Amino acid sequence: MHPMDVENPSGLRVDRVDPSDWTEVATIDSVAAAGDRARRDSIRRWCESGAVLVARDSSGPVGYSVLEYNFFEQGFLTMLMVAPGARHRGVGARLLAAVEAGCTTAKLFTSTNVSNHPMQQLLRRADWRPVGLLHGLDEGDPELFYLCPRASR
Known part of the structure; x- marks a missing residue:
């Protein structure tokens, strides 16, 4: 464990996951934890890659x-998934900054x-810019696309 410091008073740290820890990651994913086998398979594949x-x-x-x-x-x-x-403790913002x-x-x-709405709020606070809307992925719930502000610099 890393000691807490002034820049990180919460003790939160972000690291690349070990591929063998995919089951641990799956436990904090609400979709996978609810038994979605496809999400568990995706988590395993993402971790292995x-x-x-x-x-x-x-x-x-x-x-x-x-x-x-x-x-x-x-x-x-x-x-981006927060347990x-x-x-509402800054975990999403830290992960977004690390990405x-x-x-x-x-x-x-x-x-x-x-x-x-929570993800949209996180992206707005981080100055990500909306760049498009796609219909047809999830019936009745269009997908909003965003661009990271660093691309605009």
Whole structure:
């Protein structure tokens, strides 16, 4: 465990996950924890590919993110999940900042459903810019696409 310091008073740290820890990551994913086998398979695949960052505090893992490069060969934040009991404590913002810092392409995108207001608020607070809307992925719940502000610099 890293000692707490002034820059990180919560003791939260973000590290690349070990591929063998995929089951631990799955326990904090509300969809996987509810028994969604496809999500568990995705988490295992993401962890094995090295695409997962996990946020941990003194209690263990509290969130994770997935950064892939399969969206027009640009960075794409595929998943950002914070454990229900750890929400509204800055975990999502720390994961988002870690993904931004680790992205190796000029542009970084993400998307979220219109119904996912917490993610939209997180992206707005981090100055991500809405860049498009796609209908047809989830019936009745369009997907909003965002561009990381670093691409605008």
